[in-house]
Amino acid sequence: MERILAVVAVFVIPLFFPGCEPVTKEKQLERFIESHVAKVEPLTRQANLAYWDASTTGKPEDYERVNKLQLEIRRIYNNPQEFALLKDMKESGQIRDARAVRQLDKLYYAYLKNQIEPELLEKLVDSDSRTQEKYNTFRGTMDGKKVTMSDIYTILTTEEDCRKRELAWKASKQVGDAIVDDLIELVKLRNMAARKVGFENYHTLSIVSGEQSVEELDGIFDELCELTSEPFARLKKELDEILADGYGIAPQDLMPWHYHDPFFQRTPLVYDLDLDMYYKDRDVKELAEKYYAGIGLDVDDILARSDLYDREGKYPHAFSFEGDRHGDVRILCNLQNTERWMETILHELGHAVYSKYHDRKEPWLLREPAHSFTTEAIAMFFGRLSRNAAWMQQMLSLPDEQRMKIEQVSEKYLRFQQVLFARWAMVMYNFEKQLYAEADQDLNTLWWDLVEKYQFIKRPPGPVDAGWASKLHFTTAPCYYHNYMMGELLASQLHNHIVHKVLMLKSDEGVSYFGDRRVGDYLRGKVLGPGALYHWNEMIERASGEPLTPKYFVNQFIK
Ligand SMILES: [Zn+2]
Numbered sequence: 001m002e003r004i005l006a007v008v009a010v011f012v013i014p015l016f017f018p019g020c021e022p023v024t025k026e027k028q029l030e031r032f033i034e035s036h037v038a039k040v041e042p043l044t045r046q047a048n049l050a051y052w053d054a055s056t057t058g059k060p061e062d063y064e065r066v067n068k069l070q071l072e073i074r075r076i077y078n079n080p081q082e083f084a085l086l087k088d089m090k091e092s093g094q095i096r097d098a099r100a101v102r103q104l105d106k107l108y109y110a111y112l113k114n115q116i117e118p119e120l121l122e123k124l125v126d127s128d129s130r131t132q133e134k135y136n137t138f139r140g141t142m143d144g145k146k147v148t149m150s151d152i153y154t155i156l157t158t159e160e161d162c163r164k165r166e167l168a169w170k171a172s173k174q175v176g177d178a179i180v181d182d183l184i185e186l187v188k189l190r191n192m193a194a195r196k197v198g199f200e201n202y203h204t205l206s207i208v209s210g211e212q213s214v215e216e217l218d219g220i221f222d223e224l225c226e227l228t229s230e231p232f233a234r235l236k237k238e239l240d241e242i243l244a245d246g247y248g249i250a251p252q253d254l255m256p257w258h259y260h261d262p263f264f265q266r267t268p269l270v271y272d273l274d275l276d277m278y279y280k281d282r283d284v285k286e287l288a289e290k291y292y293a294g295i296g297l298d299v300d301d302i303l304a305r306s307d308l309y310d311r312e313g314k315y316p317h318a319f320s321f322e323g324d325r326h327g328d329v330r331i332l333c334n335l336q337n338t339e340r341w342m343e344t345i346l347h348e349l350g351h352a353v354y355s356k357y358h359d360r361k362e363p364w365l366l367r368e369p370a371h372s373f374t375t376e377a378i379a380m381f382f383g384r385l386s387r388n389a390a391w392m393q394q395m396l397s398l399p400d401e402q403r404m405k406i407e408q409v410s411e412k413y414l415r416f417q418q419v420l421f422a423r424w425a426m427v428m429y430n431f432e433k434q435l436y437a438e439a440d441q442d443l444n445t446l447w448w449d450l451v452e453k454y455q456f457i458k459r460p461p462g463p464v465d466a467g468w469a470s471k472l473h474f475t476t477a478p479c480y481y482h483n484y485m486m487g488e489l490l491a492s493q494l495h496n497h498i499v500h501k502v503l504m505l506k507s508d509e510g511v512s513y514f515g516d517r518r519v520g521d522y523l524r525g526k527v528l529g530p531g532a533l534y535h536w537n538e539m540i541e542r543a544s545g546e547p548l549t550p551k552y553f554v555n556q557f558i559k
Pocket residue numbers: 347351376379
């Protein structure tokens with residue numbers, strides 16, 4: 001009864017005083033956004049440009065400028081009064097315009113994850129940099145000699161002597177024991193910060209402020225687990241036989257160090273195929289430019305602003321860069337004419353076209369991808385092509401028999417890699433969830449329980465150590481790993497939709513989208529253009545007819 005009266009009162013007052021309009025919540029939000037964007041937009045542009053300078057020059061003063069600007073931006077989102085105001089507007093239910101609701105959500109979550117008291121924040125930053133420094137300067141040892149990670153990778157991919165493999169694998173994990181106490185302290189501090197804003201732990205806070213929910217992720221990962229269990233067992237059995245044969249041991253005696261990666265997250269290179277030979281006399285930049293132009297997503301302006309080749313002091317990997325949400329989009333690469341860089345430039349340009357084609361009539365706050373994993377999906381969608389036999393045939397004018405040769409090995413490799421990564425991502429997701437739920441449990445045993453459950457790899461004999469903590473993501477990118485998997489799922493879902501509903505084909509056999517502008521038109525209209533106008537799952541539903549599902553990933557890679 002009281003509630004009804006209150007609602008009536010709100011609607012009645014303006015009618016009696018038409019000349020004196022009260023400040024409605026929507027008006028209040030509009031004003032807030034205006035002044036917020038006026039502050040944040042120029043700072044973001046400066047921070048982005050400083051980051052570009054730092055990455056291309058490697059100068060410490062440029063990196064310092066980045067840190068300073070990022071801190072300034074963080075301070076804006078740390079403001080408790082403004083957060084309270086946004087919270088009040090969100091809880092009032094009085095913001096009804098769809099664009100206003102989306103902008104409010106974006107703001108609310110950006111403020112939410114930054115609501116940490118200065119004292120706790122200082123402790124967190126301290127603990128974080130201490131852990132990272134220890135991580136970065138630690139070197140594992142083999143027979144008392146220090147080894148680098150690249151020595152370890154060389155041994156794990158080429159060495160036939162099982163004792164040496166065991167030592168190298170163990171050396172890769174030693175950093176775990178060295179940093180685990182610091183990492184647990186960091187986990188507890190992150191949890192403390194999350195509890196101050198009303199969450200049970202930091203994992204839940206991260207998921208919720210990323211506009212996802214734990215139940216939703218559990219559902220997706222459980223379904224993925226079920227759909228991949230049997231095929232993964234089959235593929236792994238086949239791999240185990242090849243590996244065991246090579247070492248002259250029985251498959252049941254394979255230990256974690258017999259695989260070619262410290263965490264078995266990459267497929268061992270037992271299926272021989274040198275794709276580099278197809279790219280070495282070509283220009284990967286020209287190939288990428290020509291391909292994107294053919295599907296109606298021009299990248300020549302992006303490439304003209306980009307920094308593409310190796311140079312002293314320059315950041316050695318690759319990324320896509322957006323300066324200002326007004327079209328200043330670039331990529332950074334260190335191109336060589338190899339398959340890996342073909343994949344990388346296609347991948348980074350995927351991120352770049354997402355940014356370039358955001359509808360600039362949308363408000364500034366919504367001119368970004370629907371989620372970090374949706375831009376990852378577009379990047380993966382295109383990156384996957386560098387090993388696609390049909391694509392290679394069309395781009396490189398290969399004869400049929402070469403296409404067939406590539407197809408046989410490359411598809412098998414790709415299929416295994418995808419299923420393997422899915423099983424590995426399940427370990428990461430479930431472990432991190434439990435790590436933040438109870439940091440004082442026996443984590444070393446928990447880790448191996450999950451590895452056995454999802455990756456079908458036996459724990460080594462003897463007491464278990466904290467080797468899991470050697471995975472850098474626990475330290476530097478907490479509670480984020482699941483998004484890599486979600487990106488793969490979406491890339492497959494979009495692929496399926498384009499093949500069947502846009503190109504109207506019966507199967508994806510031989511599909512490379514080469515020269516088909518319908519692909520670019522579809523992606524611009526349904527994914528790139530809307531940016532963050534819709535919640536990620538609404539965007540996916542509008543673009544493909546259903547919310548995110550692992551179904552199409554499984555269809556694409558498990559045959
Ligand atoms: Zn990416």
